[in-house]
Amino acid sequence: MTGAPKLEIRSVSKAFDGKVVLADVDLSVGLHDVVCLIGSSGSGKSTLLKCVNLLVPIDGGEIVLDGVSVTSAQVNPNTVRQSMGIVFQSFNLFPHMSVIDNITLGPRKVHGLGRPEADDKARALLDQFGLLDKADDYPDRLSGGQQQRVAIVRALAAEPELMLLDEVTSALDPELVAEVLNVIRGLKERGMTMLIATHEMGFARDVADRVCFLDAGRILEHGTPEQIFTAPQQPRTRQFLQRIVEAGRL
Amino acid sequence: MAFASTVVFVGLAGWYALSSETWPVVQRQFFSWFHFTQVWPEVVSGFWLDVRLFLVAEVLILVISLAIAMVRSLRGPAFFPLRVLAVTFIDLIRGVPLILLILLLGFGIPALQLRGVPSGALFWGVTALVISYSAYTAEVYRAGIDSVHESQRMSARSIGLTQVQALRHVIVPQAVRNVVPALLNGFVSLQKDVALVFVLGVREGVREAQIYNARTFNYTGYIVAAVLFLVVSVPVARFTDWYTERDRHRRQAMST
Numbered sequence: 001m002t003g004a005p006k007l008e009i010r011s012v013s014k015a016f017d018g019k020v021v022l023a024d025v026d027l028s029v030g031l032h033d034v035v036c037l038i039g040s041s042g043s044g045k046s047t048l049l050k051c052v053n054l055l056v057p058i059d060g061g062e063i064v065l066d067g068v069s070v071t072s073a074q075v076n077p078n079t080v081r082q083s084m085g086i087v088f089q090s091f092n093l094f095p096h097m098s099v100i101d102n103i104t105l106g107p108r109k110v111h112g113l114g115r116p117e118a119d120d121k122a123r124a125l126l127d128q129f130g131l132l133d134k135a136d137d138y139p140d141r142l143s144g145g146q147q148q149r150v151a152i153v154r155a156l157a158a159e160p161e162l163m164l165l166d167e168v169t170s171a172l173d174p175e176l177v178a179e180v181l182n183v184i185r186g187l188k189e190r191g192m193t194m195l196i197a198t199h200e201m202g203f204a205r206d207v208a209d210r211v212c213f214l215d216a217g218r219i220l221e222h223g224t225p226e227q228i229f230t231a232p233q234q235p236r237t238r239q240f241l242q243r244i245v246e247a248g249r250l
Numbered sequence: 251m252a253f254a255s256t257v258v259f260v261g262l263a264g265w266y267a268l269s270s271e272t273w274p275v276v277q278r279q280f281f282s283w284f285h286f287t288q289v290w291p292e293v294v295s296g297f298w299l300d301v302r303l304f305l306v307a308e309v310l311i312l313v314i315s316l317a318i319a320m321v322r323s324l325r326g327p328a329f330f331p332l333r334v335l336a337v338t339f340i341d342l343i344r345g346v347p348l349i350l351l352i353l354l355l356g357f358g359i360p361a362l363q364l365r366g367v368p369s370g371a372l373f374w375g376v377t378a379l380v381i382s383y384s385a386y387t388a389e390v391y392r393a394g395i396d397s398v399h400e401s402q403r404m405s406a407r408s409i410g411l412t413q414v415q416a417l418r419h420v421i422v423p424q425a426v427r428n429v430v431p432a433l434l435n436g437f438v439s440l441q442k443d444v445a446l447v448f449v450l451g452v453r454e455g456v457r458e459a460q461i462y463n464a465r466t467f468n469y470t471g472y473i474v475a476a477v478l479f480l481v482v483s484v485p486v487a488r489f490t491d492w493y494t495e496r497d498r499h500r501r502q503a504m505s506t
Contacts, residue, residue, distance in 0.1 A: 055404050082410035092405035096423045105419060106409035158410060 004067060006031045006162055006193045007052065012061035014047055014217075021047045023217040024061070029162075029195055034188050036204035037197040038228075039214035040240060045197035046089075048214070049164045052195065053086045065162070082110055084162040085155025089170045091147040093139040093154070099126070100135040103154045111158070125153050129183060145176030149183055163187065165196040169203075181207075201244050205229050213237045278468075285470035289462045293471055297455035297478045303372075303444045307379045308437060315384040319391035320417050336388070343385035349446055352378040356450035375447030383440055390432045394425030431497070434490040438483050445479075455479075 005028040014022040022044045029035045037045040050056040052063055054070065054077040063071045070080045093102050103125065104118035113121075126132045129149050139147055148168055155163060165184065169177045181203050187194065188207055198204050204211055205225040212222040213234070221234045232238045267273065321329075322336040343351070355378045360369035368374070398421050406416035426433075448457035455478060459471030 050404075053408055055407060078407075078410050078412055081408055086408045088401065088405060090401055092401045094402065094406070094420050094424075096427070106411065109415050109419065110410040154409065 004031070005029060005064075006033070006066065007195065008064040009048070009052065010062050010064060012048070012051060012058050012063065014044075014051060014056065014059050021217050022051065022058075025217070025219055027212060027219060027222075029193060032191045032193055033209045034192075034194045034196065034207055036208035036211045036225075037195065037214055038199075038201065038204055038211060038240075043214040044217040045214055046166050049086065049166045049195065049197055053084060053164055054080055055086075078110070082106075082158050083160055084164060085152075085158060085160035086164040087148070087151050087155050087166065087168050089167040091139075091144070091151045091171070093147055093151055095139050098136050098138055099131070099142070099150050102139070102150060103157045106154070106158050122153070122157060125156060126150075129153055143176060144172045145179045148172065148176075148180050152180075152183055152187075161193060163192055163194045165194060165198070167197050167199060169198070169200055199249070201229070201241075201249055213240065215240070280469050280473050282468060282470045285462075285466065285468045286474065288466075289459065289471040289474060292458040292462065293455050293474045293478065296453055296458035297475065299452070299454045300441075300444050300456075300479075301482070303376055303379075303447065303454065304441050307376050307383070307444065308440060310380045311383045311387050311436075311440070312433070314380065315387035316391050316422070318384060318388035319395060320414070320422065322388065322392055323395045323417060323421075324413055326413070340385045340388055343382055344389075346382075348378070348382045348443065349449065351382050352446055352449060354378075355381075356447070371450035371452050372447070375450050375452055379440065379444060379447070383436065383443075387433070387436055390429050390436065391422075391425065393432070394427075394429035395421055397428045398424045427497075431490050431494040434486060434493065438486050438490070441483050441486070442479055445475075 007029040009025055009027040012022055012025045013020070025044070025048060027035070027048075037048065039045055047056060051058050054063075058071055061071075062069045065080065065083065069075070070077075093099075094105070097105065100119060100122055103122040104113075104115070107113040107118040107121065108115060123132060123135060126135055129152070131146065131149055131153065134142060134146060134150070139150070142150065148171075152168070168184070169180050172180065177200070181200065184194070184196070184203075185207060196204070196208070208225050210222060211225050211228040212219050213228060213232070213236075214220065215236050221228065221232060221237045228237065229241065232241060318336050318339065321332050322340075324333065352375055355374040356371050359367065359374055360371075363369075395417070402420055402424065403416055406420040407413075411419065445454060445456040448454055448460070451457070453461075455475045456472075459475040462471040463469060
């Protein structure tokens with residue numbers, strides 16, 4: 001970890017209709033760090049990311065961004081969201097807009113950029129990700145991998161300093177997974193701070209600075225990828241990884 | 251085959267009707283050429299007023315009801331009073347017969363003789379129609395807004411849009427697409443209901459037919475008015491079906 005943490009999650013808890021989804025979660029992500037959240041479905045990974053993005057209100061604890069608590073009532077959630085990007089499992093592109101409009105909507109409406117300027121920036125981003133020729137297509141004309149890459153570009157258009165990725169390859173056909181993972185590796189090389197929920201263990205081992213194992217809303221174990229994947233301390237972690245290995249996914 | 255059986259069926263039914271003993275009476279009362287030539291200009295000019303009333307009312311309804319539906323879809327405690335207002339309006343208006351609303355506004359408000367408030371029957375008749383249909387149409391829009399997946403709202407919020415911006419740029423455009431058939435259905439309904447302002451003495455198509463009937467005891471004018479309404483509403487109904495079918499095909503094509 002380098003310097004002050006970019007993001008701190010302090011004893012965050014969340015319950016839906018009495019069912020505990022997050023219990024006293026503590027986690028800090030340093031600037032330029034990549035932290036991967038692993039764990040079975042329902043362990044709270046997605047909810048944690050949505051809490052950080054303030055899309056889901058937390059019941060207790062606080063979320064601190066650059067040393068400022070963003071879960072206090074005085075903070076405008078819209079402003080907080082602009083400083084981070086989130087990408088979802090199901091892409092969630094706006095189907096009634098072309099790719100370029102999907103990307104420029106935020107910059108135009110939130111940051112007040114003019115259309116020519118927003119378009120130029122969006123095209124430059126699309127170019128970096130090899131999607132320039134798709135700029136004027138509608139999302140339903142794109143493959144899943146292309147849609148997800150556009151979703152990543154859309155999140156990057158606001159020039160966030162933190163990216164939250166919520167199982168971004170889970171809805172993709174296997175042959176399309178690599179193109180999306182490569183984009184994320186590219187982001188890491190550029191020093192993007194990222195919090196990533198993923199089922200791709202090989203990818204997590206490869207890209208993460210630290211890995212957290214979530215189980216029933218708690219961080220049961222965290223450490224470097226080597227520690228977690230080769231010498232897990234907790235029986236639940238071992239059991240989880242054992243099943244992953246059996247499924248041929250690691 | 252369908253065509254042949256239709257011809258046979260209609261032919262038989264027509265032959266039966268025309269050969270019955272009462273047909274000459276029916277023809278004289280309802281389908282008289284003489285009375286047609288007398289009543290046609292009046293009913294047509296009255297009907298033209300219906301069409302204009304419909305167009306004005308429909309535009310207002312589409313805008314006002316969308317605003318109500320959007321207010322109703324806002325979340326968070328800060329918007330609670332607005333939501334309550336929208337729900338109360340919708341519940342109250344939908345619970346009252348349209349004809350009652352027309353009478354209440356059309357006769358009631360001019361009777362107050364308020365300064366600066368219009369007293370025209372036409373104005374209050376259209377106002378009553380707009381209020382009533384806005385309540386119904388707001389619910390149509392709301393169904394459309396609810397039909398857009400929650401993830402779209404979330405993803406709109408995640409790029410920093412406010413609730414209202416998310417509704418306006420992301421949710422509503424998709425919602426409207428989903429409810430076009432239901433909105434068109436409302437068009438057909440309103441296109442006929444504008445005639446209800448006749449109770450206020452507005453000389454629209456039905457009123458003209460009624461006046462002629464009262465004078466001559468002949469019903470041809472009503473038939474003329476009915477045909478005029480059909481000429482407008484049937485194409486809209488056919489268009490609605492065509493659009494719905496096309497939309498269904500498009501969605502199927504998209505999901506493969």
